[in-house]
Amino acid sequence: MKVLITGGAGFLGQRLARKLIDKGTLRLQGGDWPIHQIDLLDVVAADTLGDARVRCLVGDIADPQVLRSAISRDTAVVFHLAAVVSGQAEADFDLGMRINFDASRALLETCRTLGHAPRVVFTSSVAVYGGALPATVRDDTALNPQSSYGTQKAMAELLLADYTRRGFVDGRVLRLPTISVRPGRPNAAASSFASGIVREPLHGEAATCPVAPDTRLWLLSPRRAVEALVAGCELDAAALADRRPINLPGVSVSAGAMVDALREVAGDAVASRVAWQPDERIERIVGSWPGCWDTGRAERLGLCGDEDFRAIVRAYITDDLTASTQ
């Protein structure tokens, strides 16, 4: 069977592909199915990771023709990671609608035509919540997005649930905490700093934190995110019942405590490279996301987060920093 990863050139798509190569099979409907092919679809050419099973597809994810060529009868699983990030979706409403909503819809529609209800693992976001929130956010807390990104993700979640209910696909929605520490360079996500204030100092560079030290974030390491994507894919449909979205367990930590953890792990000199420079636009978006969560359902389903933020910093040093400096 074949696996498609949209956003396959992105860092999460690449790591997921690596994980699937190493794993070799996916547990679906009671059996372990060998993965014969992994298609990485993206707007730029993805690294095929030196494995003959990996195929790179370049195209516009919102183009139904591209999707039809990427999804075929032997596609059993789709990991739909492709998205325009929050800051970009807020700056360019039409682009966000096209990639975050229209492309998701076209992908579901293409899967529907297969007739065998492929598994679709859709990554959503804490940005579907907002406004006056309960003290603790749960999987079934009301969606009330305060950004176009969150709105587009929430609409796609609802659509995926209906496609699943109708038997067009077997969908799973994993609401990812903010991924930290992302490797590479800053991006247009409002939460980009949540990686930058650790990554840049560890690389000897200055970083600015655009939110107040007491702003709470909800974080997950790339390592745990990839594990959760695979586990979410392998979950029995019966265990999910009529609630397809799952909030993944994260670490709830303030921006100030993040820098403290960086200091603990990497020392004063590194932590002192972070400057505090509030940016109202980013504070408004990030501040509308909840800080406190009940992720008991995810944990009962076997989806795990990181131990604490120090563990996240250490995971970055092991998985990325050491690799990139070798």
Add this chain to the structure above:
Amino acid sequence: MKVLITGGAGFLGQRLARKLIDKGTLRLQGGDWPIHQIDLLDVVAADTLGDARVRCLVGDIADPQVLRSAISRDTAVVFHLAAVVSGQAEADFDLGMRINFDASRALLETCRTLGHAPRVVFTSSVAVYGGALPATVRDDTALNPQSSYGTQKAMAELLLADYTRRGFVDGRVLRLPTISVRPGRPNAAASSFASGIVREPLHGEAATCPVAPDTRLWLLSPRRAVEALVAGCELDAAALADRRPINLPGVSVSAGAMVDALREVAGDAVASRVAWQPDERIERIVGSWPGCWDTGRAERLGLCGDEDFRAIVRAYITDDLTASTQ
């Protein structure tokens, strides 16, 4: 200024037009604005109610060109009532998506091009709720639709909220209880019987109730629905803050109690024309809607429901039965 009513040939659209003609003005941004024109857009020709201000537009609501011809710079208010009903949206997924979602999106997009953020009053439905529900449903209870109709309405609600937040429109979402008693003939709505079991017996005809007597419904008379549409349009944006959807107050009543009320108002002979004949498909859809509500917010905003189901039966006799038999 101009008012557009989509679904303007429908019974609610027609009553709303009549109400606006009688009223002559709408209170917007602190002033009473005279209504110079009321456009009734529908797939069939609407009755222009003998008033020179009323214009009838025939076209496909999902066709952006039709919308562009229906919405112009002096359109200050749009009542978006056009929809494919729940039973039809469940039977024909693509049609439901096209009318209930795509047309709503195209309408919002057309309004956006005006640049002056017209008021858009969107009618949504209790069908946006479902699954395991809290004892009492409030405006901010999580959306969890269990039908394609509910999904499409929920997605359109979210989109309207984002268009409002961005200042493209000034949107209001009124979640209507099931309208009862609708005049005319049965339709493809799963809730069609909620009118039929009163209307048909009062007209001397037999009616069947497809749900068990203890199935609870949440009902609003056409008279109160039209009043709420106008009041919802005239609400100050500031009073709605970041929560645009409002659950309108309804009467919570079981199917059995509806027939009891009919018996009280119209006598044994009339009530005995109702036969009980369960239909699993309809029971499943209607059973997923909640029965108990907290509509305190709507009431504080000045939006009223009916006193009880007897009042709803009497309103039908006054507004429709007497008129149709004269």
